[in-house]
Amino acid sequence: MKSASFFDLDELERDPYLRAVEAVAAASRVGPLYLVGGYLRDLLLGRGRARRIDLDLVIWGKPELFGRDLATALQGSLIRLEPETVRVIVRSPIGVEDRSIGMIVQIDISRSKGETIEDDLTLRDFTVNAMAVRIDSSDPRPPTPDTLCLIDPTGGLNDLREKRLRVLAPSAFDRDPLRLIRAIRLAAELGFTIEETTRQWIIERASLLGTVAGERLRDELFRILDTVPTAPWIEHLDVLQLLKVLVPEVEALKSVPASTPHRLPLWEHSLQTLESVELLLTNLGQLFPEDALWLRERLSREIEAGVTEAAILKLLGFLHDIGKPETRSMLPNGRVRFLGHEQAGLPILTRLCERLRLGRRATSLVTDIERHHLRPIHLPSRATVTARAQYRFFRELGDVAPVVLLHSWADLLATIGGEAEEFSRHQVFLREAFRFYRTEFLTSQVKPIVRGDDLIEAFGVTPGPFLGFALDRLREAQATGLINSREEALAYVQEHLDSWQQSFEVLPS
Template sequence: MDFILKELKRVSIEKDVKIYVVGGYVRNLILNTPSEDIDCVISERVEEVVNTFADRLSKKVISLGEEDKLYRIVDKNNNIQIDFTSMKGNSIEQDLFKRDFTLNSLAVDVYDLDNYKDKIIDPTNGLEDINNGIIRHVYDDAFIDDPIRMLRAVRFMSEFNFRLHDSTKRLINKHKSHIKKMPGERITQELFKILNNKNTSYYFHFMEKELDILQEVFPEIIEMRDVGECKYHVVDSLTHSLYTLEVIEDIIYADNYFEEHIRRAYENHVNEEISSNHSRLSLIKMGAFFHDIGKPSAKKVDKTGRVRFRGHEITGAEIVKSIAERLRLSIKERDLLYKYVSKHMYPLVIYKSNDVSGKTLYKMFSELKNDTLDILLISLADIIATRKLLDPKEDMGKYKVFTEYLANNYLTRFKDIEKISDVITGREILENFQLDEEVMIGDILEEVKKAIYNGKVSRRKKDVLKYIEDIL
């Protein structure tokens, strides 16, 4: 980063132009937080200055908008992104007055960065707001000019543990409907930064209760406020879903909730990157929040007057698929959310049937595959969120022990046989038994895996070949 800043300073002097480092980089300097991005404002001859700087770094210039003179240079080796734009207005102060929040309306001339503390340009009192932990809008049309700033305000709250100024809260309430106009990918960008926070449930609750913007992002949740209360639920579906998200975070971030080997397995599993820097953990949180989104469309009242929601997991899965597509999530992410919602009742069905036989568990693990731990976690949070509201003193130990039993079986018995190419391959089966290519080798391999899981045959190749000979 020091090399980048030195080159910016050198180009500023050589070209006799003002280059200001603005926004997040200056804010993070004050907060002693690392930065991977630098935003720069150039007083004049922007394209010429950017090209000169790019030549020094032997990098390409990416144009983000010729008309607005927006340019980007990416240094992949050092994971640094530098954005350049022309100055809006006749001075850097006028430029800063058009930014989103006061904590981002700060600038330092690159020439002064070595002793920046006394050289910060701060026309909106951003330093005072940072010191007081406040997020405040800069100008009254800030959310009309860019509605995504409403979500960004919450994201900054979650990142810095700051509070939202009352005037900003009122302004978001006033202009909340504008969020609907935003492209899905921009909403997703801010949303996943909130999901990355350890206290996502608090900020989802804040968006719902304080800002009333959660329904603008997910209009599908509006009907959830009016359904859900039944024999097992004493609150509406949306309240339950927000509580489920809170419970799942309590479980995920607890130090000693599960047995140590299960905790380690979860820790490694949830940190997997699914796509576009979105972790499995973020999607699990979304799955927990959306698990009952199908209840309004599945609501039925039987002959006795009892409210039922049979099939809500199926209708909910279709709804969450549409949400994923609207947010421009990847196909893998979309399918994962679909699976979370459609299968979240699976563990509870097994629990109620009191059937943990090898046949039943193998069938479940075969269907859920690598997402087994995720769905066990969502199911556990769902049950705790339900039962704790019915009876706050109820001991949830039984369902937790049941969940750990399933997780243990999956980790110690099923995971070892998900791939058995180290024991036997389809090609070896064809060669050893002179089978035609048309024979369903996949079915034979599935029978082998099932037999190993149930203890009918060992993992030794000779035993597996003998077993195949017998079943053929």
């Protein structure tokens, strides 16, 4: 990492985003123009750029005028955030014509909050974000390494060296309570330690997190969930009294002791399940070699902006038993049960999704994992798991089934440990289940041997609900190997059509 005396002007000059901004600033005759915040911090740390580039600029002119010029030059769009702040969004790399490249450049332009840049910096959040460099060509100072130095009035560079996150003042949390959770997110992403006084100020003001808009909370929480490892930072959220503001029901988990077959008390089990999810995600290739590629691709896809299936899987890692405290009961023989805890957890998790302003798809994934998370653990407890049982499992769960299976691996590992024979059997079951899903179930759904028109023509079946019922029975027979050709399928229908009709007529409406 560089210090101020080693700050490399050439590195700034090579940066295409800053070059583009400087060119527009020169043409617009913008006065002092400073780069501040996280982008500068990451340059100093030598961190690689992500698919999203966030620049923070400070000027003394009118942000909207400069923002309009910048948006025009970079073929971006302008958004007004506050009276003195605008945002320019460019949906491809600066200087690259191909708009299909998945890069987003976000440039926030703010009017200085003080008479000098030092005044502005002292009103920011953390010392590592309270540094600046002047980047406009109208800087009257000669561009030498001695004079183009880092502006660092609060000691941010030293905190970078020490890998320490320090808030500038407790009032920073009062001005924007989102900074309470942002402290954990920054520490998680940077691998920093939160300074002790900052930790105390967070605890004292934790309740303020409840006043923050859900969308802003969602972004910070899911960036924490994207870090590796995640579990220590969820513990930080808990210790610093923030987690109970997000999910008040978490506190009740801590009062539930271990009970057979669980090795750990409930809260420790929840954290251990999250750690097991991370172990699973890191070792997919070793655990499920035939399925690792498509599982990785699926888990890394965004359900909505900033929310991946992997992050949802982590979220349910430590919240899947959130309904247990209210369903705990003890039998006369001392056995503890939690009947219906997965149903009891649904309204709690639904409220959390609403609080975080999660969309329909993300909310459905959360609630579907919760609703079904016990099913894969109960299924292989039978003597044999038939192809029909596997087919009906995948049919009933639908697209969420693979994620539920992965969750069950982590949950059972946290419950009984990897040395238990039951866990070894579950590992074998999961490998077979993924094989069946990939080679049999999906094929029966995508390439059925016969279709509805065939049944209408051959047997006079009327279009309607019964036709769908019969087609599902055929897909099940195809997936389980009972039929392998059109001729066998039609013969199978001839044999079972009457019994299907009788079964369909007694189904509840």
